Amino acid sequence: MSDQRDHYDVLGVKRGASPEEIRNAHRSLARKYHPDMNKSDDAAERFNEVQLAYDVLSDTEKRAQYDRFGHAGPNTPPSGAGGGGNWQDLSPDDFESIFGDSFGRRGRSAGGGGSGFGGFGGFGGFGGGEPRGGPTKGRDIEHELEVGFAASVFGGMETIRMGSPDGEPVSIDVRIPPGVQSGSTLRVRGKGLAGSHGGPQGDLLLQVKVGRHPWFTRDGLDLSVMVPVTIVEAALGGEVTVPLMKGTATLRIPPGVRSGAKLRLKGKGIVDTKEKAGDLYAVLEIVAPKADDLAEDDRETLASIGERLPNPRSLVAWAGEIPND
Structure with a gap:
């Protein structure tokens, strides 16, 4: 390989260069000649030459043999052989060393x-x-x-x-x-x-x-939003206005609805690129009035109604396990 350049000349360092000087020279030249950054015709050849020089001079044993025998050293791979000199075989660690x-x-x-x-x-x-x-x-x-x-x-x-x-x-x-x-x-x-x-x-x-939305959650093309309702609206039914992602809609609440019920507004969800529309689900939350919001006669009316209503706890499984005092 008489036409092969001296490895020290390739990296532009003296024969007594330290490992740090060799690494710095390799990093600089590899960045300069990498074929993905340098579009000149000889970029790949120059990069391979730099890689081969670094492969030899960064290894203590290979460097010692090169200093003694030159390119004819028994353990010095020829250009293009499997010694790591080809830019297509550059490892991720080499890449990080070069490009930081x-x-x-x-x-x-x-x-x-x-x-x-x-x-x-x-x-x-x-x-x-x-x-x-x-x-x-x-x-x-x-x-x-x-x-x-x-x-x-x-x-x-x-x-x-x-x-x-x-x-x-x-x-x-x-x-x-x-x-x-x-x-x-x-x-x-x-x-x-x-x-x-x-x-x-x-x-x-x-x-x-x-990302998240402060009101809406989504499941595929369907949207859900929590809608508070009063005890009167829950008991008697009615109509309330609910938000959409754009604008509002009127939601009809059936009488006797329970907290947690999901009422569907068909086609009011998300519309995708194929014009397929999801639905909007209004999740009802019954909100009891605060005591300060009730006048005395309101409290008396509610108490009277409560006496006539069935006890809802009598319908659950654990009700029979509680002893009567």
């Missing part, structure tokens, strides 16, 4: 082979299992996206900020479809890792987490 924490840790690379580097995860093209020479699509990235409750119902746009290969944050606009639920995955095409050898860019996969 500039990508955060919130995202992770989807598709295996190198994960855990947030924002843009890792770099497409390393992992060892991809075909070399032909166009290869970049890896997909997974990222969590918290969506407001209203946006999950009506849809809208969300802007997310993520890391990028050059360490600078980038903003990506994401369309939120109406009816999206927690656990859904939104795909943003072409916002993943760069492809190799002219292959297309991967996709961004957003794992949706829907």
